[in-house]
Structures are given as structure tokens and as C-alpha cells.
Amino acid sequence: MKNNNVTLKYIAQTLDVSVTTVSRVLNGLGEQFRISKNTIELILVTADKLNYRSNNIAKGLRLKKSSTIGLIVPDITNSWFAQLALEIEKEARKHHYNIFLCNSNDDLKIEKKCIALLQSWMVDGIVIVPLGLESEHLVKASKSGTPLVLIDRFFEGVNLPYITSNDFEGSLEATQYLINNGHKKIACFQGIVGTSPNNQRVNGYKKALKNNKIPFDPALVIGTDFGYHNGYTCALKIIKDLDKTEITAIFSTGNQITLGLLKAFKEKGVKIPDEISLVSFDEQVYSDLLFTPLSTVSHLNENLGDLAIKMLLNQFDTNAKVKPKNVVLKSKLIIRDSVKNLNLK
Amino acid sequence: MKNNNVTLKYIAQTLDVSVTTVSRVLNGLGEQFRISKNTIELILVTADKLNYRSNNIAKGLRLKKSSTIGLIVPDITNSWFAQLALEIEKEARKHHYNIFLCNSNDDLKIEKKCIALLQSWMVDGIVIVPLGLESEHLVKASKSGTPLVLIDRFFEGVNLPYITSNDFEGSLEATQYLINNGHKKIACFQGIVGTSPNNQRVNGYKKALKNNKIPFDPALVIGTDFGYHNGYTCALKIIKDLDKTEITAIFSTGNQITLGLLKAFKEKGVKIPDEISLVSFDEQVYSDLLFTPLSTVSHLNENLGDLAIKMLLNQFDTNAKVKPKNVVLKSKLIIRDSVKNLNLK
DNA sequence: ATGAAAGCGCTAACAA
DNA sequence: TTGTTAGCGCTTTCAT
Numbered sequence: 221m222k223n224n225n226v227t228l229k230y231i232a233q234t235l236d237v238s239v240t241t242v243s244r245v246l247n248g249l250g251e252q253f254r255i256s257k258n259t260i261e262l263i264l265v266t267a268d269k270l271n272y273r274s275n276n277i278a279k280g281l282r283l284k285k286s287s288t289i290g291l292i293v294p295d296i297t298n299s300w301f302a303q304l305a306l307e308i309e310k311e312a313r314k315h316h317y318n319i320f321l322c323n324s325n326d327d328l329k330i331e332k333k334c335i336a337l338l339q340s341w342m343v344d345g346i347v348i349v350p351l352g353l354e355s356e357h358l359v360k361a362s363k364s365g366t367p368l369v370l371i372d373r374f375f376e377g378v379n380l381p382y383i384t385s386n387d388f389e390g391s392l393e394a395t396q397y398l399i400n401n402g403h404k405k406i407a408c409f410q411g412i413v414g415t416s417p418n419n420q421r422v423n424g425y426k427k428a429l430k431n432n433k434i435p436f437d438p439a440l441v442i443g444t445d446f447g448y449h450n451g452y453t454c455a456l457k458i459i460k461d462l463d464k465t466e467i468t469a470i471f472s473t474g475n476q477i478t479l480g481l482l483k484a485f486k487e488k489g490v491k492i493p494d495e496i497s498l499v500s501f502d503e504q505v506y507s508d509l510l511f512t513p514l515s516t517v518s519h520l521n522e523n524l525g526d527l528a529i530k531m532l533l534n535q536f537d538t539n540a541k542v543k544p545k546n547v548v549l550k551s552k553l554i555i556r557d558s559v560k561n562l563n564l565k
Numbered sequence: 566m567k568n569n570n571v572t573l574k575y576i577a578q579t580l581d582v583s584v585t586t587v588s589r590v591l592n593g594l595g596e597q598f599r600i601s602k603n604t605i606e607l608i609l610v611t612a613d614k615l616n617y618r619s620n621n622i623a624k625g626l627r628l629k630k631s632s633t634i635g636l637i638v639p640d641i642t643n644s645w646f647a648q649l650a651l652e653i654e655k656e657a658r659k660h661h662y663n664i665f666l667c668n669s670n671d672d673l674k675i676e677k678k679c680i681a682l683l684q685s686w687m688v689d690g691i692v693i694v695p696l697g698l699e700s701e702h703l704v705k706a707s708k709s710g711t712p713l714v715l716i717d718r719f720f721e722g723v724n725l726p727y728i729t730s731n732d733f734e735g736s737l738e739a740t741q742y743l744i745n746n747g748h749k750k751i752a753c754f755q756g757i758v759g760t761s762p763n764n765q766r767v768n769g770y771k772k773a774l775k776n777n778k779i780p781f782d783p784a785l786v787i788g789t790d791f792g793y794h795n796g797y798t799c800a801l802k803i804i805k806d807l808d809k810t811e812i813t814a815i816f817s818t819g820n821q822i823t824l825g826l827l828k829a830f831k832e833k834g835v836k837i838p839d840e841i842s843l844v845s846f847d848e849q850v851y852s853d854l855l856f857t858p859l860s861t862v863s864h865l866n867e868n869l870g871d872l873a874i875k876m877l878l879n880q881f882d883t884n885a886k887v888k889p890k891n892v893v894l895k896s897k898l899i900i901r902d903s904v905k906n907l908n909l910k
Numbered sequence: 911a912t913g914a915a916a917g918c919g920c921t922a923a924c925a926a
Numbered sequence: 927t928t929g930t931t932a933g934c935g936c937t938t939t940c941a942t
Contacts, residue, residue, distance in 0.1 A: 227935055238913045243937065254911055276685045277631065278935035280622045281918050291666075295651065302647045306640070309668050318682060321636075321666035323654050337663060340621045448850065482854045505793065509827045511856050572919055583929045588921065599927055623919035626934050 226270045235266055242267075246274065280342060289317045289532065290338035290346040294326045298446075298476060300502055301349060304371065307525020308347055315533060317344070324351060326412070326445065332357050339366055345532040347371060352415035355380070367535035369528050373416040374546070381535070383527055383547040385519035387417050387501075390551030391424025392431075394499045394517050395471055397553060399432050402562030403469040403497060409454050409477050411446035421473040421501060440467070443477065451480025458496075459488050468497060468562065475502035482510065493560035503554055515558045519551035571615045580611055587612075591619065625687060634662045634877065635683035635691040639671045643791075643821060645847060645865060646694060649716065652870025653692055660878060662689070669696060671757070671790065677702050684711055690877040692716060697760035700725070712880035714873050718761040719891070726876055728892040730864035732762050732846075735896030736769025737776075739844045739862050740816055742898060744777050747907030748814040748842060754799050754822050756791035766818040766846060785812070788822065796825025803841075804833050813842060813907065820847035827855065838905035848899055858901035866894045 228246070232239045242263055244253050250260040280286040289312050293301040309319045320343055322334035328351050335357060338346055345367040350358060352373035358380055362368045370382035398406055408425045411418045422441060429436050443454050451472065458467060472478045478500040485492060492498050492512040500507075503518035521527075531544050573591070577584045587608055589598050595605040611617075625631040634657050638646040654664045665688055667679035673696050680702060683691055690712040695703060697718035703725055707713045715727035743751050753770045756763045767786060774781050788799050796817065803812060817823045823845040830837060837843050837857040845852075848863035866872075876889050 228937095229935075239936080240913055240938080241911085244912090247937090256911065259911085273681060273685045275626075275687070275935050276682075277622055277625045277687050278918090279937080281620075281626050281920090281934090282936045282938090284918070286622065296641065296654075297644070297647045297651050299642065299644065299647075302642045302644075305666070306642050306668060309641075309666065310670075318686075319666055321650070321654065321664055323651060325655075336618060337621075340618045341663075342620070342622050479850055479854065486854060505824055506851055506855065509824065509831060509855050510851065511854055511858075513856075573921095574919070584919090585921080585930080586928060589928095592921090601927065604927085620919050623934090624921080626918090626936090627920045627922090629934070 226272045227275070231263065231266055231270065231272060234270075235262060237263070246272070284342065285344050286342045287317055288320055288341065288343045289529070290320045290322065290334075290341070290343040290348075292322045292324050292331065292334050292338070292346065292348040292350075294324050294349055294351065296321070296323055299504060300475070304349070304524060304528075307523075308528055309525075311525045311529040315529065317529075326351055328354060335361050339364070344536060345369070347528050347532060349373060352412070352417070367532055369531045369535075371524070371528060375416070381531055381544045381546055383524065383531065383549065384416065385521065385549040385551045387420035387519065387551065388424040388427070390501065390517040390519055390553070391421040391471070391473075392428050393424075393551075393553045394501075394515075395425045395428030396431070397515070397555070398469045398471065398497060398499060398559060399428060399434070401469075401497065401559050403559075404434050405465065405467045406440065406469045406471055407458055407465075407467045408441045409451060409470060409472040409474075409481065410441055410443040411450075411473050411477065413444070418473060425471055440465075443473075446474040446476055448476045448480040448483075451477035451482075452484045453480075455481040455484035456488070459484065459490055462490075462496070469559065470496060470498050472498065472500040475500060475504055478502070478514070486511065493558050497559040499553075499559060507554070508556065512558045513556035515556045516554050517551050518554055519549065521549045524549070571617045572620070576608065576611055576615065576617060579615075580607060582608070591617070629687065630689050631687045632662055633665055633686065633688045634874070635665045635667065635679070635686070635688040635693075637667045637669050637676065637679045637683070637691065637693040637695075639669050639694055639696065641666070641668055644849060645820070648865060649694070649869060649873075652868075653873055654870075656870045656874040660874065662874075671696055673699060680706050680711075684709070689881060690714070692873050692877060694718060697757070697762070712877055714876045714880075716869070716873060720761070726880070726889040726891055728869065728872055728876065728894065729761070730866065730894040730896045732765035732864065732896065733769040733772070735846065735862040735864055735898070736766040736816070736818075737773050738769075738896075738898045739846075739860075740770045740773030741776070742860070742900070743814045743816065743842060743844060743904060744773060744779070746814075746842070746904050748904075749779055750810065750812045751785065751814045751816055752803055752810075752812050753786045754796060754815060754817040754819075754826065755786055755788040756795075756818050756822065758789070763818060770816055785810075788818075791819040791821055793821045793825040793828075796822035796827075797829045798825075800826040800829035801833070804829065804835055807835075807841070814904065815841060815843050817843065817845040820845060820849055823847070823859070831856065838903050842904040844898075844904060852899070853901065857903045860901045860903045861899050862896050863899055864894065864896035869894070 228239045228242045232242045245260050245263040324331035347369045349371045350373050355375040355378045374382035443450050499515045501517045503516040507514045507516050534544050573584045573587045577587045590605050590608040669676035692714045694716045695718050700720040700723045719727035788795050844860045846862045848861040852859045852861050879889050
């Protein structure tokens with residue numbers, strides 16, 4: 221019953237032609253090699269009847285490429301990355317590439333492993349949302365012949381093509397919005413320290429403060445990663461000291477953080493925006509449907525997948541060293557009801 | 566700079582030993598073949614120094630297997646599937662398998678393509694959340710030597726191993742809960758008609774009605790698929806005729822449907838549970854944090870990934886025809902505040 | 911208009 | 927203890 225053994229050779233033998241001919245016809249090169257209509261027809265029909273599937277592995281070995289693109293994301297469970305994966309996959313399929321998926325789990329060791337693995341599968345390129353703390357292994361991969369495109373995070377001074385969103389501007393705008401509403405004591409819930417999105421988001425926050433001559437208080441920037449749990453525990457801390465600190469607003473740098481934060485607030489009965497205001501990074505389908513409709517910074521771009529694949533393909537084609545232009549996507553502030561206007565008092 | 570050309574042969578030549586020896590050592594078979602400590606050491610060091618990566622493609626071709634598992638889900642963007650993907654991937658990695666991801670996009674044609682593709686990559690097995698309307702191609706794949714595990718959806722009378730949750734019981738319980746709260750006119754927002762989860766969920770709903778001697782009204786079962794848009798439009802319809810139909814509650818069969826539904830209700834200012842009650846399938850991280858904390862049926866099982874991979878591996882090992890036992894996971898009703906108790910009036 | 915043969919990088923049966 | 931060799935299924939150069 222195994223149909224895996226329908227090979228070019230097998231077809232060639234049944235039809236008493238050469239493997240070469242079969243290969244050519246099945247690759248649509250029949251005309252070009254002026255193989256007789258008869259033979260072409262015959263081969264096509266037989267292949268179909270036998271349910272022939274070309275063996276991509278053999279092809280890959282011979283061609284030294286796999287028509288496959290590796291995708292590494294920290295956590296496919298995060299809707300932002302899932303959306304990315306979906307788009308990348310769709311776009312890749314259009315160009316007859318397939319996707320090898322890896323979760324790096326925000327773990328540098330795993331990230332490195334993933335890259336090694338993908339290379340050993342001879343992927344033609346890798347789209348990666350890197351952890352973002354270290355770039356050596358990425359540079360090495362790139363140099364060793366695997367084109368890369370970085371998403372969301374990049375490295376200052378490292379020459380790897382990337383697509384990112386203007387997180388700095390987004391945060392600046394979000395924080396400014398809080399300030400415009402009369403907030404001065406604004407906590408910043410941050411993600412993984414040292415990664416470019418975090419740097420940018422925190423820096424945007426700082427810049428907004430500075431622009432408004434509000435002194436920056438390092439104690440107000442808390443958190444360790446982009447996860448739910450982090451948001452939850454940070455929120456508990458904030459709540460405990462609310463009287464002392466007189467914090468009136470929070471700027472959260474990630475949607476998972478925000479979810480944890482909301483959970484804590486809900487449990488403790490702290491009202492948003494009455495008792496505390498909130499603006500969060502990462503617009504979600506449900507942002508509008510939460511117990512307090514959330515004001516968010518949206519930085520999910522419709523054609524991100526398209527862009528990423530194009531940037532990768534671009535590197536395949538041009539043997540020339542045409543350096544692909546990095547892309548910075550715009551983010552945008554969506555205003556809902558999670559911020560209280562203190563000026564109206 | 567390309568390190569792809571560090572092959573066994575290359576190492577063998579530099580060290581003036583045979584390819585076989587190198588292969589053996591690098592596969593940890595040095596001891597077994599009683600290759601001298603010296604040689605072993607030498608090879609290991611050299612391979613490391615040269616940054617050798619075994620070529621999985623060549624290996625796959627030779628071994629006629631790829632140490633790779635295909636995963637086909639309808640839509641990675643759906644958090645349920647994303648969660649599944651994450652677990653499957655983690656679990657697979659533990660057993661040194663890697664994941665080939667495909668989105669079938671709830672499209673049978675794409676689903677078929679995905680399977681063909683995965684087979685052409687000689688995946689050792691496929692974990693699939695099938696569309697669920699047709700099974701021929703799956704049976705064919707299975708017969709042609711690719712072990713399969715179906716998730717979430719299965720086919721009556723078709724002998725393919727599956728893991729599913731007890732959607733029937735879950736729906737029965739959910740609907741009974743609505744009835745217990747005095748609801749009699751209950752709308753059912755369904756997904757793709759004909760798929761097993763939908764059948765089960767709708768049947769559970771019907772059974773609950775029957776158990777309580779409430780006549781079943783086919784007009785109350787509406788919807789076409791598990792998507793956001795479907796939920797949205799169905800909800801608009803319901804809202805328009807609310808006075809006439811006197812519907813007091815909705816049982817939604819999927820989380821995306823529910824999101825669309827909530828959006829519509831919010832837009833139209835219909836209050837939950839005051840004006841209409843709601844129970845939804847699919848617990849989400851944010852279910853508790855919505856404008857009305859949602860009562861849901863949770864059917865996300867912690868070790869689903871583990872199970873799926875085990876069922877697949879099981880099929881690899883045993884050449885014997887030990888048919889794997891199908892698994893039906895329990896679902897559970899989580900009660901929050903989206904249902905009004907009509908008995909209290 | 912078609913074919914023979916080499917070879918991609920690897921493993922394994924057989925040899926020595 | 928190590929090596930020779932064949933071959934996995936495919937593409938492609940060179941012949942005819």
C-alpha cells in the first residue's frame with residue numbers, strides 16, 4: 221500500500237524511458253527539451269495514475285536547497301507571533317516555500333539550537349523573532365550562507381536586515397497621552413530588559429516624561445519579561461503601595477503583561493480607570509471587550525508577513541550584495557476608556 | 566565562509582580516515598565499533614573545530630525518514646490551536662523530532678495539499694486537526710505509510726486514531742446549566758456544520774433540551790463556521806428579532822464566535838446577562854476579564870500535546886498492529902457571571 | 911528527441 | 927579496529 225516507492229525510476233521502468241526524461245517532463249521541461257507529445261502525455265498520465273509525489277528530500281539533497289523557510293518565534297501562543305506565523309506561512313506558500321516552525325521559548329540556548337537545526341535542514345532562509353540579547357549566532361548563521369530576516373527586534377550596529385515597528389514613537393505617544401490627561405506618576409511595566417522592543421518602549425516612555433519635564437523615577441519601571449505572570453506580580457506590588465507611591469497610571473509594554481495585570485486588579489477590586497489608568501502595548505481582538513475597554517498601541521501590520529518573505533526572497537535572488545533596506549513600521553494609538561482625565565477634576 | 570561544506574567526507578579526508586569511521590564516531594557508535602580512543606577524540610575535536618553539522622536531508626534520504634512530524638491546524642491564530650502547537654512542538658523536541666507546521670485555513674483543498682507536501686518531506690507522522698468533513702485523503706495517507714493522529718475532530722466509522730474532548734458532555738452540561746437557570750428559549754451559535762465538534766456540541770445542546778422536555782426549534786441553531794465574523798453577524802440577527810423570538814440565552818460553540826458575538830452586543834448596547842445570557846465553549850486566558858466574565862466550557866487539556874506525540878510514536882515503534890486507543894478528554898464548565906438566573910424573578 | 915552516468919551527504923552491509 | 931562500496935531519489939552535464 222505504500223506509495224512512497226513510486227519514484228522517477230519506477231515510472232521510467234514501467235514506461236521504458238529514461239529517468240532523465242521522466243524528470244524533465246514532470247518538471248515541466250518537456251517542451252523545452254522537445255520531448256515528443258506522446259511521451260510527455262504518457263508520463264504525465266502514468267505519474268498521475270501512480271500517484272507520484274516527488275521526494276523533496278532527494279531533491280533537496282541534490283539541489284542543496286530545501287524550498288523551505290525556517291521561522292523562529294519566542295512563543296507561538298502569543299497572538300502577535302501567531303498572527304505573524306500565519307501570514308508568513310501564507311505568503312511563503314505563495315512562493316512555493318514551506319515553513320519549519322520553532323519556538324525558542326525566550327531561551328537563548330533553544331534559539332541557538334533551532335538555528336543549528338534549521339541549517340541542518342538546509343532551509344533557504346530564516347525569519348526570526350530573536351530573543352534579542354545576543355547576536356553572534358545570528359551573524360554566524362548569516363555569514364555561513366543562511367539569509368536572515370529579523371522581526372520585531374534588532375541589534376544596534378549589527379548588519380542584519382530587520383523589520384520592526386516604531387516602538388519608540390508608539391510609547392512616546394502613549395505616555396504623552398497619559399500625561400495629557402494629567403498623569404505624572406506613571407509606572408512602566410517592562411518586558412525583557414536589554415531587548416530592543418523593551419529598550420525602545422521604555423525609552424519612549426522616558427522621552428515623554430522628559431519632554432514634559434517630569435522627573436524620571438527608576439523605581440517606577442518594573443518587570444522582568446513579557447509574560448502574564450510578570451504582569452500579575454508587578455501589579456500586586458503596585459497595588460500594595462498605591463497610597464504611598466501615588467501612582468495614577470500604568471504604561472504596559474506587552475499584551476500578556478497587561479492580561480496578568482488586569483487579573484490582579486480585578487482580584488483586588490482596583491477600578492480602571494477610576495483608581496488607576498492604563499495604556500497597553502499590543503492591540504488585541506478583545507481589547508475592546510475587556511471589563512474596561514483598553515487604550516492600546518497597535519503595532520500589528522497587515523502585510524508584515526508579506527514584507528518579511530519579500531525581504532528574504534530578495535536575498536536569495538540577488539547574488540549581488542544589494543543590502544535590503546530595513547523597515548520600520550508605524551504603530552498607532554487606539555484610544556478607549558482605560559485612562560481617566562485628571563484635568564477634569 | 567559557508568560552513569555547509571563541512572561534510573563527513575571532508576573530515577575524513579583531513580584526518581585520513583574513512584567516512585564510515587567518522588560517521589560512526591559522530592553518531593556515538595565509536596565505542597561499539599571499538600574505534601581507538603585516539604581516533605574518536607581526534608574526530609570529535611575536529612568536527613567541533615570545523616563546526617560540523619550533519620546534513621539532515623542526506624540523512625533523511627538515506628534513512629527514508631526525516632525525524633520530523635507534520636502538524637496541520639486550521640488556523641494557528643486561534644489560541645486553542647496555538648496552544649496545541651506549542652505543546653506538540655515541545656513534546657516532539659523531547660523525542661528529537663521537529664515540527665513542520667501547516668495551516669489548512671479550514672479549506673479542504675489546502676488540507677489535502679498539506680498532507681501531500683508533508684508526505685513528500687517524508688515526515689514520520691502527522692498530527693492533524695482535520696477540517697472534518699471528509700476522511701478519504703486521511704485514510705489514504707495512513708495506508709500509504711504515514712501514521713496519523715487526529716485531534717479534536719474524528720470520523721464515525723473511520724479507523725484513524727484520535728484524541729478529542731467530550732464536547733457532547735460539555736455542551737450538555739452547559740445547556741443544562743442555562744436551563745437550570747430558567748432559560749427555555751436558547752439559541753445555539755454553531756460552527757462548521759458536519760464537523761464532529763460541531764455535531765457533538767449541537768447534539769449536546771439538543772439532548773439537554775430533550776432531557777428537560779423543551780421542544781427543539783431548528784430556527785434557534787444558527788451560524789456557519791467557527792469564525793469571529795460569523796459570531797458577529799449571527800448576533801446582529803438575534804438582536805434584531807429579540808422581541809419576537811424571546812430568546813433569553815445563547816450557547817456559543819466556539820471562542821472566536823463568542824468574540825464576534827460580544828462585539829455585536831456591545832455595539833448594540835445589549836447587556837449580558839441582564840438582557841441575554843451566554844455560555845461559550847473554549848475557555849481563554851481573558852474569559853474572566855471581559856466586560857462580562859464569561860461562563861465557559863474548558864476543553865483545553867494540559868497534556869494534550871504529550872498524548873498526541875505519544876500516540877504517534879507508539880505507531881512508529883510497534884510494527885505490530887497494536888491499535889492505539891482513542892482518547893476522549895473531559896471538558897469542564899467554568900461558571901462566572903454571564904448567565905442570569907430567571908428563577909429568581 | 912532521449913539517455914548514461916555522476917554525484918549531492920549520508921548509513922550500513924560486507925570485507926578485511 | 928577500520929575501510930570499501932552500494933545506494934537512498936533526484937538533477938544535470940555531456941553524449942548521441
